[in-house]
Amino acid sequence: MPELPEVETVRQSLEKKAKGLTIIEVTVHTPQVARAGAFADFASALQGLKFLDFERRGKYLVAVLEKGIRLVVHLRMTGRWVYCAPEAPLAKHTHVVFRLSDGNELRFTDVRRFGGMEIVLAEALEAHSGLAKLGVEPLSEGFSPEYLGEITRNKKARIKPLILDQSKLAGLGNIYADEALFLAGIHPGREAGTLSQEELKRLHLAIRHVLEEGIANKGTSFRDYVDGEGRQGQNQLSLKVYGRSGLECVTCGMPLAKLRIGGRSSVYCPNCQGGS
16 A cells, blocks of 8 residues: 555655646546545536645545645555556556646546545545544654654554554554664564653654655555656665565664564564564
8 A cells, every 4th residue: 555655756746747737527437436525426526627736644645626625535555646648548447537738637547446536625624534533644743752652651552553553643554664663673563652762762763764765765666556657666675674574684684574463464673673
């Protein structure tokens, strides 16, 4: 699933290409992924409106349109929202096509159809079922070692599932959680409440670092992820532990191990990250 750096990269690329353009026509091939919200019809509600901006909240994209309309987009596992020329071949799993005023198109594709788009009025945005539950943005001023202390204090929950909880931290996923815990030298199975102040400071800096690095590298591409122009990211070349189980640790040379915590796979270094 695209995580914060991937969604932010899509946002930046769409902002560069589609901001200020008007939607001339919308073609919906799969109605299930295009929800009209308070409107009778998805396509007609958006036709003629200009893209004023593109925002991100956690793993959600929010297109800001005229007349107080917002288009909330979640890519889920395999979703893509790509700006392209009209003559580009139409992918098999293309669900929605936006024809734009510069002659190009925005196409939403999703092989597994877990993602989708929903029209939301601006005044109802904060109450949106997905957005309303999101916690602090890890690249915002609200994210601090003190905040980490608040959400971990006296918690018996393991630290990896806790920082993956979107109601605590919005946008962090499996890739960047593994990378941050490795960088901070913290075992993913540690009880959250046992972390010291120094460890919380290290984890805070590590989370910010791996997310900023992911954005700088235009996201991590293994299979489905591409940015808003259809380009793969390069952050997979910088990963230290995620996807590297059994390979040598880049720091100490010990083979990296894998375990399941809270139903998710975690890769870590038994030497550099200690015990649980």
